[in-house]
Amino acid sequence: MKIIRFSRTLALLCGFALLSLFAVAPALACVGKTLHIAAAGSVQQEILANALATLISERTGTTTKVDRFSDAQAAHDALGKADLDIIVAYTAQARSEILKKPAIAESPALYEAVRDDYNQNLNLVWLAPFGFSDVKLGQAAPVARKDTLKKFPALARLINKLGDSIDDATMAKLEGRVKAGKTAAEVARAFLKENKLI
Amino acid sequence: MKRMKWMKLALVGVLLVLTGACRLAPSPLPAPLQLGDTVISDAVTWSGEVRIRGTVTVKKTGALTIRPGSRILFERIDDDGDGIGDAELYVEGTLLAQGTAAEPILFSSAADDPRPADWKFIYLDYARKAELRHIIAEYAYSGVQIHFCKASVLDSEFRYNVDGVRFSTVNIEVARNRIHHNTHGIRYEERRGSGSVYQNEIVDNEIGIFVVTRSDDRTLFRDNNIVSRQYNVKLGLDQAGDVTFPHNWWGTSETAAIRATIYDHAADATLGKVRTPEPLPTQYKHSH
Incomplete structure (x- = not known):
C-alpha cells in the first residue's frame, strides 16, 4: 500500500516537473498588448513619445502606438481611464494643473513630491527624468500606469535607460531637426541609434 | 433519301461544333470558400481559394490538409484597433501545408493594397503535427508562429511581415527558406526548446535574427x-546569455564589419555576446 502511494506521489511529482519545464510565464504575449504612448500637442512631446515607442518596440518586440492628444490634461485623463499606458509629463505642470497643489521651487523636491503623490493617489509611476527642464513646465519624465509596469516587468528598467540622456541642449537640437523637416519618428530613431540605445 | 443523309451529316457537324465549343470554353472557377470564425474538429482538405474573415481553429482532433496551389486569403479586419489584423489560422491539431516548387501554397492578405500585419498569423500552439513546405506567407503580423510543439518549415518564403518566422519552446527545423523584407526575419525565444536553422536566405529584413x-x-x-x-x-x-551562430555568411568576411551588424553586449553591457565563429567567406550556395 505504502509503495503504491509512494509511486503515485512520485508520478505526480514527475508530472509537475515536466509541466514546469514548459509552463513558463511568457515575457510578452505572442502578439501581445499594444502599448499606447501619448504625444500631447507639441514637437517635444512628439519626439519623446516616439523615442519611448521606438525604444520599447525595438528592444522588446512589443508593439507600440503613439496616440495624439491636444494637451497634457487630455492625455492625463486618457491615462486615468487606461486608454493609455505611458505619457510624458512635466513636474511643475503636474503639480499645479493635475494635482492642483501649490508650487515647489526646488527641482528635486518637486519631482519627489509629484512622484509620491502620483504613486499613492493615482496609481501612476514617475520614471527617471529625461534630463532637461522647461522653464514653465518643469522637469520632463515618463509616467506609466502601475498595472502596465506589472504586466511588463522589464519596462521600467528599459525606459530608465533614457534617464538623464537628454539635456537642454540635446532637446533643443532634436526639436531643431524636426523644424528643419525631419519627422519626429526619424529624429527619435536617429537619437536612439546615436546613443546605442537601439 | 440524299437530303436525309445531308441533314444527318449537318446535325452531326453541329453537334461536333457544339461539343468542341464546350471543351474550349473555360470551365468556371469554383467559388472561393468563405470562412468566418470556424472550428475544425476532424479531417478537412482545402484547395483553390479560401477567404478567411475571423479565426479558423484546428482543434486537437482536427487535421487540416492544404493542397498545392491553394490561395488562403485573410481579410483585413481590426476590431480591437491595435493596428494588427485579427484574421488568423490557429492550429492545436494537425496542419499539413505542403505545396510544391511549381505550386506553392499562398497565405496572404485579401486587401487590394496589402501591407504588413493585415492578418495575424498561422499559429501552431501545442500542435500535434505541423509540416509547412513550399508555402508563401506574406503581409501577416507573423508569417508563422510556432510554440510548444515539433514542426518543420521548409523550402518556403516569408516576406512583408512584421515577423517572418517566430518560435519559442519548440523542437524545430527551419531550412532552405527565403525570408526577406520583414521587420524581423526570424524571432525566437528558446525557453528550453531547440532548433536547427540551416541553408536559409535571411536577407533584406530590418533585423535578420531577433533573439x-x-x-x-x-x-x-x-x-x-x-x-x-x-x-x-x-x-x-532580457537576453543575458551568449549565443553562437557558426558558419554563416554575413554579407562580408571582415570581422569588424560583421561585428557592426550585431547588437549585443558591445552596445549594452547587460546583454549577452553574439559569437560568429567560422564565418563563410562567400555566400552559401544551395545545391538545389
Missing part, C-alpha cells in the same frame, strides 16, 4: 546567408 530572451544557445544556425538592413543579429532586452 528576444531566454535562449541558451541550443538553436543551431548554420550555413545561412544573413544580410540585413539594420542588424543581422539583435539581442532583446
Whole structure:
C-alpha cells in the first residue's frame, strides 16, 4: 500500500516537473498588448513619445502606438481611464494643473513630491527624468500606469535607460531637426541609434 | 433519301461544333470558400481559394490538409484597433501545408493594397503535427508562429511581415527558406526548446535574427546567408546569455564589419555576446 502511494506521489511529482519545464510565464504575449504612448500637442512631446515607442518596440518586440492628444490634461485623463499606458509629463505642470497643489521651487523636491503623490493617489509611476527642464513646465519624465509596469516587468528598467540622456541642449537640437523637416519618428530613431540605445 | 443523309451529316457537324465549343470554353472557377470564425474538429482538405474573415481553429482532433496551389486569403479586419489584423489560422491539431516548387501554397492578405500585419498569423500552439513546405506567407503580423510543439518549415518564403518566422519552446527545423523584407526575419525565444536553422536566405529584413530572451544557445544556425538592413543579429532586452551562430555568411568576411551588424553586449553591457565563429567567406550556395 505504502509503495503504491509512494509511486503515485512520485508520478505526480514527475508530472509537475515536466509541466514546469514548459509552463513558463511568457515575457510578452505572442502578439501581445499594444502599448499606447501619448504625444500631447507639441514637437517635444512628439519626439519623446516616439523615442519611448521606438525604444520599447525595438528592444522588446512589443508593439507600440503613439496616440495624439491636444494637451497634457487630455492625455492625463486618457491615462486615468487606461486608454493609455505611458505619457510624458512635466513636474511643475503636474503639480499645479493635475494635482492642483501649490508650487515647489526646488527641482528635486518637486519631482519627489509629484512622484509620491502620483504613486499613492493615482496609481501612476514617475520614471527617471529625461534630463532637461522647461522653464514653465518643469522637469520632463515618463509616467506609466502601475498595472502596465506589472504586466511588463522589464519596462521600467528599459525606459530608465533614457534617464538623464537628454539635456537642454540635446532637446533643443532634436526639436531643431524636426523644424528643419525631419519627422519626429526619424529624429527619435536617429537619437536612439546615436546613443546605442537601439 | 440524299437530303436525309445531308441533314444527318449537318446535325452531326453541329453537334461536333457544339461539343468542341464546350471543351474550349473555360470551365468556371469554383467559388472561393468563405470562412468566418470556424472550428475544425476532424479531417478537412482545402484547395483553390479560401477567404478567411475571423479565426479558423484546428482543434486537437482536427487535421487540416492544404493542397498545392491553394490561395488562403485573410481579410483585413481590426476590431480591437491595435493596428494588427485579427484574421488568423490557429492550429492545436494537425496542419499539413505542403505545396510544391511549381505550386506553392499562398497565405496572404485579401486587401487590394496589402501591407504588413493585415492578418495575424498561422499559429501552431501545442500542435500535434505541423509540416509547412513550399508555402508563401506574406503581409501577416507573423508569417508563422510556432510554440510548444515539433514542426518543420521548409523550402518556403516569408516576406512583408512584421515577423517572418517566430518560435519559442519548440523542437524545430527551419531550412532552405527565403525570408526577406520583414521587420524581423526570424524571432525566437528558446525557453528550453531547440532548433536547427540551416541553408536559409535571411536577407533584406530590418533585423535578420531577433533573439528576444531566454535562449541558451541550443538553436543551431548554420550555413545561412544573413544580410540585413539594420542588424543581422539583435539581442532583446532580457537576453543575458551568449549565443553562437557558426558558419554563416554575413554579407562580408571582415570581422569588424560583421561585428557592426550585431547588437549585443558591445552596445549594452547587460546583454549577452553574439559569437560568429567560422564565418563563410562567400555566400552559401544551395545545391538545389
